[in-house]
Amino acid sequence: MNKKVLAWPILVWLTLFLTVPLCFVVAVSFIQRSAYGQLIYRFTIQNYLRLIEPLYIQIFIDTLLMAILTTIITFILGYPLAYTITKMNKHLQNIWLVLVMIPFWINSLIRSYAWVIILRSQGLINTLLLSWGIIDQPLALLYNSSSVLLGMVYTQLPFMVLPIYVSLEQLDRRLLEASSDLGATPWKTFWHITLPLTLPGIAAGSILVFISALGMFVVPDIVGGAKSALIGNLIQNQFLSARNWPFGSALSIVLSVFSLILILLYYRVLKVQQTKEVKP
Amino acid sequence: MTKKQHVMIQLETIEKNFAENQVIPPLNLSIFEGEFLTLLGPSGCGKTTLLRMIAGLEEPSAGNIYLDGQQVTYLPPYKRDVNMIFQHYALFPHMTVEQNILFGLRMKKVSPTEREKRISQVIALTQLEAYRQRKPRQLSGGQQQRVAIARALVNNPKVLLLDEPLGALDYQLRKSLQIELKSLQRELGLTFIYVTHDQEEALTMSDRIVVMNQGKIEQTGTPHEIYHTPMSQFVAGFIGENNFIKHEDFYISLRPEKINLCEVMFQGESPPPLTDDTSRLTGTITDVVFYGTIDKVFIHLDDSGQTIMAYQYFDDKRRWQAGEKVGLWWNLKDEVRLDR
Amino acid sequence: MKTWRQSLLLSYSLIILAFLYLPIAVLVLYSFNNTRINAVWTGWTIQWYLSLFSNRHVLDAVSNSLIIAFSSTIISTLLGTMAALALHSCRFRWYTAINSLIYMPILIPEIVMGLSLLVLFAQLNIELGKITLVIAHITFCMSFVVIIISARLEGLSKDLEEAAQDLYANSWQTFRYVTLPLIMPGIIAGALISFTLSIDDFVISFFVAGPNSSTLPLYVYALVKRGISPEINALSTIMIIVTIVMVVISQRLQVNGSNKNNVYK
Numbered sequence: 088m089n090k091k092v093l094a095w096p097i098l099v100w101l102t103l104f105l106t107v108p109l110c111f112v113v114a115v116s117f118i119q120r121s122a123y124g125q126l127i128y129r130f131t132i133q134n135y136l137r138l139i140e141p142l143y144i145q146i147f148i149d150t151l152l153m154a155i156l157t158t159i160i161t162f163i164l165g166y167p168l169a170y171t172i173t174k175m176n177k178h179l180q181n182i183w184l185v186l187v188m189i190p191f192w193i194n195s196l197i198r199s200y201a202w203v204i205i206l207r208s209q210g211l212i213n214t215l216l217l218s219w220g221i222i223d224q225p226l227a228l229l230y231n232s233s234s235v236l237l238g239m240v241y242t243q244l245p246f247m248v249l250p251i252y253v254s255l256e257q258l259d260r261r262l263l264e265a266s267s268d269l270g271a272t273p274w275k276t277f278w279h280i281t282l283p284l285t286l287p288g289i290a291a292g293s294i295l296v297f298i299s300a301l302g303m304f305v306v307p308d309i310v311g312g313a314k315s316a317l318i319g320n321l322i323q324n325q326f327l328s329a330r331n332w333p334f335g336s337a338l339s340i341v342l343s344v345f346s347l348i349l350i351l352l353y354y355r356v357l358k359v360q361q362t363k364e365v366k367p
Numbered sequence: 368m369t370k371k372q373h374v375m376i377q378l379e380t381i382e383k384n385f386a387e388n389q390v391i392p393p394l395n396l397s398i399f400e401g402e403f404l405t406l407l408g409p410s411g412c413g414k415t416t417l418l419r420m421i422a423g424l425e426e427p428s429a430g431n432i433y434l435d436g437q438q439v440t441y442l443p444p445y446k447r448d449v450n451m452i453f454q455h456y457a458l459f460p461h462m463t464v465e466q467n468i469l470f471g472l473r474m475k476k477v478s479p480t481e482r483e484k485r486i487s488q489v490i491a492l493t494q495l496e497a498y499r500q501r502k503p504r505q506l507s508g509g510q511q512q513r514v515a516i517a518r519a520l521v522n523n524p525k526v527l528l529l530d531e532p533l534g535a536l537d538y539q540l541r542k543s544l545q546i547e548l549k550s551l552q553r554e555l556g557l558t559f560i561y562v563t564h565d566q567e568e569a570l571t572m573s574d575r576i577v578v579m580n581q582g583k584i585e586q587t588g589t590p591h592e593i594y595h596t597p598m599s600q601f602v603a604g605f606i607g608e609n610n611f612i613k614h615e616d617f618y619i620s621l622r623p624e625k626i627n628l629c630e631v632m633f634q635g636e637s638p639p640p641l642t643d644d645t646s647r648l649t650g651t652i653t654d655v656v657f658y659g660t661i662d663k664v665f666i667h668l669d670d671s672g673q674t675i676m677a678y679q680y681f682d683d684k685r686r687w688q689a690g691e692k693v694g695l696w697w698n699l700k701d702e703v704r705l706d707r
Numbered sequence: 708m709k710t711w712r713q714s715l716l717l718s719y720s721l722i723i724l725a726f727l728y729l730p731i732a733v734l735v736l737y738s739f740n741n742t743r744i745n746a747v748w749t750g751w752t753i754q755w756y757l758s759l760f761s762n763r764h765v766l767d768a769v770s771n772s773l774i775i776a777f778s779s780t781i782i783s784t785l786l787g788t789m790a791a792l793a794l795h796s797c798r799f800r801w802y803t804a805i806n807s808l809i810y811m812p813i814l815i816p817e818i819v820m821g822l823s824l825l826v827l828f829a830q831l832n833i834e835l836g837k838i839t840l841v842i843a844h845i846t847f848c849m850s851f852v853v854i855i856i857s858a859r860l861e862g863l864s865k866d867l868e869e870a871a872q873d874l875y876a877n878s879w880q881t882f883r884y885v886t887l888p889l890i891m892p893g894i895i896a897g898a899l900i901s902f903t904l905s906i907d908d909f910v911i912s913f914f915v916a917g918p919n920s921s922t923l924p925l926y927v928y929a930l931v932k933r934g935i936s937p938e939i940n941a942l943s944t945i946m947i948i949v950t951i952v953m954v955v956i957s958q959r960l961q962v963n964g965s966n967k968n969n970v971y972k
């Protein structure tokens with residue numbers, strides 16, 4: 088029996104329910120729609136031209152900024168955490184890893200909602216501050232871009248920690264000892280040896296966080312309220328309320344292509360680095 | 368060896384426990400300036416641990432370490448004038464050969480001109496000119512080894528610690544690097560503390576050998592002393608091959624190359640007269656094994672029933688066969704008496 | 708010096724861990740709070756849990772979620788395992804293309820995957836409901852199964868299979884008595900992860916669910932959009948507990964499995 092047959096079902100499935108739908112989306116992005124949202128099968132590139140209107144350019148910039156900030160903050164929070172975990176003994180390491188992983192698996196909808204309870208005007212923080220007499224009017228903590236950023240960082244942090252942990256764990260301890268032996272203080276050892284050698288992990292974590300922040304719509308939807316408009320929300324809107332599928336499709340194509348390019352770039356850089364080091 | 372014995376490293380009742388486990392019981396050792404000292408002992412006896420304590424990579428549980436008269440016991444590794452060559456070199460994979468070698472000088476903020484001077488010296492010394500810009504992964508094992516040496520030497524350390532530096536290399540390369548290392552040490556007058564599993568390496572390169580067993584020092588001495596006058600059964604048995612002939616309350620240790628074989632019947636070659644300074648026994652040959660330059664002859668002794676082994680060289684008159692009766696004799700000055 | 712630096716890092720990490728868990732803890736705590744209106748603590752109660760169990764919509768959502776999770780777990784585990792085995796033991800001419808296709812569901816933004824299925828179903832006039840949800844869930848779960856089982860197969864030394872064949876096992880027997888037992892922990896972990904992903908999925912389900920096929924996350928979302936209520940807290944708490952249990956079990960399986968089978972280590 089040829090085992091290759093075993094791969095067929097999944098390939099057929101993915102073709103039918105992934106490739107074909109994506110082709111449909113590409114197709115829809117090039118057609119028109121009626122005033123009531125019906126698709127009219129006539130070719131147009133209008134949907135793409137609309138993307139460069141200032142309103143949408145602003146949304147792209149906001150989304151990019153949000154994704155970049157999320158990546159930077161999760162890195163600042165995540166690296167020391169991953170570093171501390173690798174310094175523990177094996178048993179503690181496993182416990183901490185599971186502790187970091189659990190929020191990663193909990194629904195991001197629920198995790199965003201948890202912040203609503205804390206931040207809303209009758210929420211935990213405002214109630215506490217009011218009862219302590221520190222403020223006399225509830226603060227507007229929710230439904231602004233800071234709360235969106237907070238929610239993003241909160242939901243994306245585990246994505247950053249895990250790859251960095253893996254690369255730190257693979258780091259050869261003897262290199263650190265050699266560095267110390269050659270006169271480098273702990274801080275210099277970290278700067279010259281640990282950090283450069285864990286760059287692949289940092290890159291992997293950053294790509295994960297960045298891309299998932301780009302397409303995120305749950306977090307801004309829940310903690311950003313009606314005011315927040317990131318690409319994810321815009322797309323959701325076009326499909327569910329505005330019923331402008333062609334424009335929504337064009338937006339999603341742009342988002343996917345951008346994400347895939349980043350991933351390809353990441354692999355390219357990784358590969359180049361590896362071949363450079365293996366081959367003389 | 369230097370004439371004036373300046374103590375470079377002094378270990379004073381050094382002790383090391385890992386959790387409950389005592390790896391090194393209190394131990395004293397002085398290492399002199401400019402000497403090539405080898406730590407020799409079975410696997411797990413604590414050689415690496417001892418070296419790491421000298422380097423500062425491990426803190427002793429008790430005791431003191433003095434480097435050039437200064438107390439350094441709790442000084443971190445980056446503040447000690449001691450450098451280590453790691454077992455698998457531990458070269459930084461993301462740096463070129465040159466950056467690896469420069470690392471220590473950069474950490475110590477040595478001026479660029481001085482850096483340039485020193486690096487060209489060690490690169491010439493270790494013959495690495497052609498590889499300056501390569502990454503460690505693009506080098507052969509022997510070249511990597513040279514980089515590790517250069518990286519340590521360039522700092523002008525007071526002491527160089529080498530943990531089985533040649534362990535991962537093949538026989539030929541090991542031989543040639545042994546010679547290079549030894550001449551380097553002699554020329555620069557450096558203090559080397561060398562760990563090896565290879566007895567031949569230890570015997571040929573060292574000024575002094577420290578034989579360790581389960582964390583304790585069994586014997587310290589020149590290679591000659593260690594080989595010819597072992598002070599314990601462990602040392603006698605660990606270094607080279609040896610025979611132990613049991614007596615009531617002591618052992619005689621006797622190197623196989625010191626034993627001469629002769630006919631019992633005195634037909635051909637006659638044995639030398641039994642004098643005050645020789646000893647003589649008879650036995651039956653149980654096995655003869657070919658070893659290239661020698662035969663190893665295993666003999667069952669008639670009187671005590673013990674088995675001993677003797678080397679026979681091919682320029683000897685005859686080849687012995689299993690089953691033959693044989694006489695054996697040796698000079699009394701070649702036997703070493705060891706207490707039980 | 709050393710301990711000073713270490714304790715600084717440790718406290719920093721503890722703060723971050725607190726940051727990760729505090730909101731969840733607050734949510735769980737408030738699910739037991741005896742008031743509907745605001746954040747003031749007025750005493751313990753389990754009434755919100757009781758009211759959940761008598762709420763038809765909740766029970767429907769739970770049963771939908773379970774049906775969908777079980778069906779998609781079974782199918783995606785089966786297809787994923789088969790594919791991982793094929794990829795492991797055969798050389799495919801289009802290996803890179805096939806591999807990219809398998810990774811695709813993980814790499815493309817969730818939202819795009821959801822809406823592309825919506826476009827497909829709409830264009831083919833397939834009515835949205837449980838079937839479309841199951842199809843969507845299988846599509847994104849399969850890839851994770853393939854990756855987990857491939858990693859396991861990768862760690863398996865080829866020697867073992869060759870040894871079995873040397874001892875007269877045919878290829879089916881080799882699979883049945885050697886390969887399958889060794890990758891079993893991977894298969895179980897893959898299934899658990901599929902189940903968790905399916906039960907937890909919101910974004911993709913959001914696009915392909917019909918009016919009568921609301922799953923738990925979709926129901927929670929609807930409630931959240933309507934306003935804060937203690938029932939949401941109770942429902943969320945239940946979902947959180949289910950997730951934690953699943954993660955801990957699959958972690959245990961993976962750790963035990965890899966320790967037990969690494970004879971060469």
Ligand SMILES: Nc1ncnc2c1ncn2[C@@H]1O[C@H](COP(=O)(O)OP(=O)(O)OP(=O)(O)O)[C@@H](O)[C@H]1O
Binds near residue numbers: 385410411413
């Ligand atoms: N970090 C550690 N924790 C616990 N035990 C250790 C540790 N390092 C070494 N040991 C134990 O200390 C003993 C001595 O180890 P060491 O590495 O010094 O031996 P060695 O003489 O260098 O052996 P080898 O010749 O095999 O390299 C061993 O029994 C080892 O198990």
Ligand SMILES: [Mg+2]
Binds near residue numbers: 530
């Ligand atoms: Mg060792």
